[in-house]
Amino acid sequence: MNKISYLILRMAIGLSMFGHGLVRLPKLSGFSSWMVKSFETSMLPEFMVVPFSYALPILEFCTGLLLLIGLFTRQALILGAVIMLLLIFGTTLIENWAILPSQLIHVAFFAVLLHYIKDNTWALDTKMGK
Template sequence: MNQNTYLLLRLALGASMFGHGLVRLPKLNAFSHWMVESFKNSFLPKVVVVPFSYLLPIAEFGVGLLLIIGLFTQQSLIAGAMVMLLLIFGTTLIENWESLPSQLIHVAFFTILLQFISSNSIALDMLLNKK
């Protein structure tokens, strides 16, 4: 994969994650309430859902920002994939099948970018490694 293709995919994935987090951060309480309501009929206890509902937007925002600027790219890709895997698990528990394709596509892009991490040459990671 060439560096321009990698950059565009990294920016697209970063923008998606960043945007998800950005719109949820100002309304954390409402988002948490929505998520708790969504999981009320699942086997996950509220004591697990509530902390996750507050951490998710922060993780999305952070992973997205780091991917956009190209800092700690490999670690951010792994963290983003892990977030998506948790979301996939939760999505299946509440049988929200409409959200599943988007989450699977995100995991695919995280994985593809990890596979071609050597193409990540337009990134802050490269500037820091040159010092």
């Protein structure tokens, strides 16, 4: 992969994560209520869904921001992949198969970017010697 391609892919996944978090942060309580309702018939107890529903937008926003500026890129990619794996698990528990492809595509982005991390030259990481 070349350095420009890497930057484009990092920006794409970064914008997706940043945008997901950004639009949910101002309506965090409503988002949490929606998520709890979505999982009410699943095997996950509410006491596990509630903290995750509040943490998710913050984690998405932070992961996206780090990827957009290229800071702690490896860690942000790993965090993004873990977030997506948790979302995939939740998606399967509520049998929402329609959103599964989007989550799988996100995981693929994270995996490819981790594999080609050496091409991450347009990033604050390189300026800071990380």
